[in-house]
Amino acid sequence: MGLAKLNSLYREVILDHSDHPHHKCHLDDVSKEIELKNPTCGDVINLEIELTDDDVIKNIGFTGEGCTISQSSASMMTDAVMGKSKDEALKMAKTFSDMVIGKQHPQADLDELEDAAILSSIMSFPARIKCATLAWWALQRALLNQTGTGEG
Amino acid sequence: MGLAKLNSLYREVILDHSDHPHHKCHLDDVSKEIELKNPTCGDVINLEIELTDDDVIKNIGFTGEGCTISQSSASMMTDAVMGKSKDEALKMAKTFSDMVIGKQHPQADLDELEDAAILSSIMSFPARIKCATLAWWALQRALLNQTGTGEG
Amino acid sequence: MDTKINNHLADFPILNQEVNGERLVYLDNAATAQKPLAVTESLNHFYQTDNANVHRGVHTLAERATEAYEEARDKVQHFINAAEPAEVIFTKGTTDGLNLIASTYGEQNIIAGDEIVISITEHHSNLIPWQQLAIRKHATLKYIGLTEDGELDLVDAAKQITNHTKIVSVAHASNVMGTINPIAELAQLAHAHGAIMVADGAQAVPHVAVDVQALDVDFYAFSGHKMMGPTGIGALYGKRELLERIKPYQFGGEMIDFVHQQDSTWTQLPWKFEAGTQNIAGAIGLGAAVDYLTDIGMNQVAAHEQSIVDYLLPKLVADEDLEVYGPHDPAKHTGVIAFNLKGVHPHDVATALDMEGVAVRAGHHCAQPLMAYLNLVATARASFYLYNTQEDADALLAALAETKEFFNHGTGEVK
Amino acid sequence: MDTKINNHLADFPILNQEVNGERLVYLDNAATAQKPLAVTESLNHFYQTDNANVHRGVHTLAERATEAYEEARDKVQHFINAAEPAEVIFTKGTTDGLNLIASTYGEQNIIAGDEIVISITEHHSNLIPWQQLAIRKHATLKYIGLTEDGELDLVDAAKQITNHTKIVSVAHASNVMGTINPIAELAQLAHAHGAIMVADGAQAVPHVAVDVQALDVDFYAFSGHKMMGPTGIGALYGKRELLERIKPYQFGGEMIDFVHQQDSTWTQLPWKFEAGTQNIAGAIGLGAAVDYLTDIGMNQVAAHEQSIVDYLLPKLVADEDLEVYGPHDPAKHTGVIAFNLKGVHPHDVATALDMEGVAVRAGHHCAQPLMAYLNLVATARASFYLYNTQEDADALLAALAETKEFFNHGTGEVK
Numbered sequence A, B: 001m002g003l004a005k006l007n008s009l010y011r012e013v014i015l016d017h018s019d020h021p022h023h024k025c026h027l028d029d030v031s032k033e034i035e036l037k038n039p040t041c042g043d044v045i046n047l048e049i050e051l052t053d054d055d056v057i058k059n060i061g062f063t064g065e066g067c068t069i070s071q072s073s074a075s076m077m078t079d080a081v082m083g084k085s086k087d088e089a090l091k092m093a094k095t096f097s098d099m100v101i102g103k104q105h106p107q108a109d110l111d112e113l114e115d116a117a118i119l120s121s122i123m124s125f126p127a128r129i130k131c132a133t134l135a136w137w138a139l140q141r142a143l144l145n146q147t148g149t150g151e152g
Numbered sequence C, D: 001m002d003t004k005i006n007n008h009l010a011d012f013p014i015l016n017q018e019v020n021g022e023r024l025v026y027l028d029n030a031a032t033a034q035k036p037l038a039v040t041e042s043l044n045h046f047y048q049t050d051n052a053n054v055h056r057g058v059h060t061l062a063e064r065a066t067e068a069y070e071e072a073r074d075k076v077q078h079f080i081n082a083a084e085p086a087e088v089i090f091t092k093g094t095t096d097g098l099n100l101i102a103s104t105y106g107e108q109n110i111i112a113g114d115e116i117v118i119s120i121t122e123h124h125s126n127l128i129p130w131q132q133l134a135i136r137k138h139a140t141l142k143y144i145g146l147t148e149d150g151e152l153d154l155v156d157a158a159k160q161i162t163n164h165t166k167i168v169s170v171a172h173a174s175n176v177m178g179t180i181n182p183i184a185e186l187a188q189l190a191h192a193h194g195a196i197m198v199a200d201g202a203q204a205v206p207h208v209a210v211d212v213q214a215l216d217v218d219f220y221a222f223s224g225h226k227m228m229g230p231t232g233i234g235a236l237y238g239k240r241e242l243l244e245r246i247k248p249y250q251f252g253g254e255m256i257d258f259v260h261q262q263d264s265t266w267t268q269l270p271w272k273f274e275a276g277t278q279n280i281a282g283a284i285g286l287g288a289a290v291d292y293l294t295d296i297g298m299n300q301v302a303a304h305e306q307s308i309v310d311y312l313l314p315k316l317v318a319d320e321d322l323e324v325y326g327p328h329d330p331a332k333h334t335g336v337i338a339f340n341l342k343g344v345h346p347h348d349v350a351t352a353l354d355m356e357g358v359a360v361r362a363g364h365h366c367a368q369p370l371m372a373y374l375n376l377v378a379t380a381r382a383s384f385y386l387y388n389t390q391e392d393a394d395a396l397l398a399a400l401a402e403t404k405e406f407f408n409h410g411t412g413e414v415k
């Protein structure tokens, strides 16, 4: 039965995050904000970030709609970067982008990603990689003050 | 030996016409004139026709340069249409165009073409058909008062 | 299922494979069609016996290649019933053909204040070329809407098309709604207002008999790859009188008569529009696809697809967990069926179906304005062709049931 | 003749045939090249196992097709040493690529009074797009002339290229003169005057190692079919910075981010320039051709062709009945050799050679202004590739001798 293989992608934790996304909300104090769309599938993410004076992510929230993968990835991303410095968060975004295309990283880097590390399974589903990276792209672009573009 | 097959195209009469073309000259009295080029190979033919008041070809001459086939075809064409009425000449042009692409015509029509009928052998050399028809095209366009175009 | 069609399954070796451990059920035909052996063999034959560049060559291979290339044009001409081969221009595909018209006829004829009328269902390829032309020329781009049923609204068409309209361009068959549009009626409307009628035949030519003269279209573009021909080839039909009037689209070898340092003259139709070396093998392969379709008969092809739609569509429509777009009457629906599984994103649906071997598409189907109009982000889409069978329809239904189960009722590990 | 190359003859079944009862000697490679089995097999493999449309698909076949298509781009990138895959745009061929630049970069940047500089040897495909652009924009089209030897005159180039020059576009290798042009030097000249450098690589990429970064060209166009790839595919290299700046050429599916009713945004490189379904199988076949050439090694290919030229050219030059164009020094001559048999029209020559199985081209070779410049109407042209052998050169020499005999000294029945 083919669907059994779906369990390798849609692990419990992923379905859980997409059913009950964390930090899916608007913030009161927004330092950085971005709207990013994935033109391929129409998914959209709004990301709001509150930074402390010394560039630590004090709060983060996302809204928007999308598939299971993009929603749970956004949820897991917000969990992982909460309380991290801007530089740490950017490094994590890089680790994530590398991970999903199969580039090697030290285990310690992957551990940093917390739940998000489980999305390494996306590698076997190349057409879905963009769904997984959309939130991390948004994070990166927001922190670097880039505008939203189509590239999700 | 492959060249033996050339004899089927370059018959004695054809080589003769191309070496010693008939009516390769300018006329004093010109009723119709056309310059036609074959853009594929750069061949060019200038055709001058003197018509009587009742539209009979009183004199005809051509100049220009081209390959063996186009030169001899022009020579044979001028022989064939000399003294013919405009309508007869147009009919001969049609017969010739049909003949070289293999369309059937009554023997009487082919006989009208005189030496030119021998160019039916061009059928086996499709890339050379344009060389053979250039002069007849020029005749037709000149008689119908059309201008020269690239179509040779 | 008629046996005649099923006999053809053996012609498509690609369908005889497993993906993800399941039999491949290819239902992405609106994106591109599979190729029968007759087509790949025609490519092999050309490359291995006749390959040469066409038209200018005197040698034997060049003669053979030229003959095969022009014979392919004749086949296409007869397939769509164009009046003469010179009215058939080989292109890269539908997109190339539509851009050609917008950049030549459009560029030469549209002025500020003119209207271009398309429909809201248009594929981006029959939308953006006109949109950008309208922007360049300060013309107005207008959209014909849909009826409740999802069909093109002819009443609205009669409103949108006015005496300011210069070009009407509509898909002959929609790649999302599964509808056949009334091109002949639109052409009449357009002509009555002095406009020309362009049709995008990408989804029509592969599936129904098309007669460009009966439709009275001025231009008609389609792709080879969707009708089982090779990629990189398509054709643009144009009425001679219009083709004569418009300027060349690209410049280069083969499309000229005389080239001087500071000016040039163009050769006759259709070559005036075929600059440079064309996709010669592609054209010949397209000719083979035309032969293949003609052999079966387009009415037979259409009837076969209809029989699948008659079987499948009511079952999909009856499923309360599914939203099915376009007309729900099978008689009005082509083999292109867009749908959504409620509560599951179409990308997840497509991934799940793929795990069951069923290949469908998910996304906006290059029709973002239509998605916005329907208030959708994306849909899944199954699309059928002559080699699909009732078993394929059943496989889709079974895989959809499993997908529903997986996402909505738990997998044994979730929820 | 090196055996490594001759071992490859078996890869070209088309060469193993007789035409007109004689062994086929294919010397029309400048028009199009023959395809090794590796290329036709890559097409068969794609069509029979992976065929799907690329990019938007979620299903397995679409993933495989996308991967194969983008892998082909990577191969081309490395083959010409572009900095990144995004700088490689798939086109229909050289003509398509050059028209793209003229219609985008040219259209956006050329204004009245500007100069565009090309050379007198240009193929119509690298001439008419610029000529028509110049006419549209009231710009000036200037020509770089030749030295006595038939080489591009760098002294003249330095005169023609001025501070008014915006675009210089020259063939990397001439399809008539058999010369390699000094593109790097021209690029330096162009850049020193603030112009961009475009090169037409149609006759270079198949035969010599090309490094677009070393040449420092801004754009570089070439065709797949002349380098043993399929017809209907080619590539255009452009520096990212320039490609980012120019507007799309065609509009349609795949090249957009967002499409609204009245406006759209374009996606990133290289897809911004690839509207609609591309020649997917063609690109993959081109990738296979690149692999094939890389496997042999471009230096080996060039050396093999040089060895034939070294053998043949002096013999042709020594023949008083022949007029040989381009440099007479074999070291300066590529495998493209244009010539005339005195007193016999080149069309008659080509027909005669064809009777001997020897396929050459006759005509103006899409270079009418060059013909006028050289005071010629037409020439014959033999052009060699890696599968040609010294025996092929001998066959040409023998057939030429017979042709001379036939036309000049009687056939037993004439004169």
Ligand SMILES: Cc1ncc(COP(=O)(O)O)c(C=O)c1O
Residues within 6 Å of the ligand: C253, C275, C276, C277, C278, D030, D031, D093, D094, D095, D096, D123, D125, D126, D171, D173, D174, D175, D200, D202, D203, D223, D366
């Ligand atoms: C130098 C040169 N440029 C351009 C072209 C045009 O190439 P294509 O016909 O493949 O577009 C050719 C081929 O004939 C050529 O030899």
Ligand SMILES: Cc1ncc(COP(=O)(O)O)c(C=O)c1O
Residues within 6 Å of the ligand: C030, C031, C093, C094, C095, C096, C123, C125, C126, C171, C173, C174, C175, C200, C202, C203, C223, C225, C366, D253, D275, D276, D277, D278
């Ligand atoms: C209705 C419609 N028009 C145009 C196109 C574009 O065709 P192509 O991508 O072959 O140029 C498509 C195919 O996706 C289509 O479905």
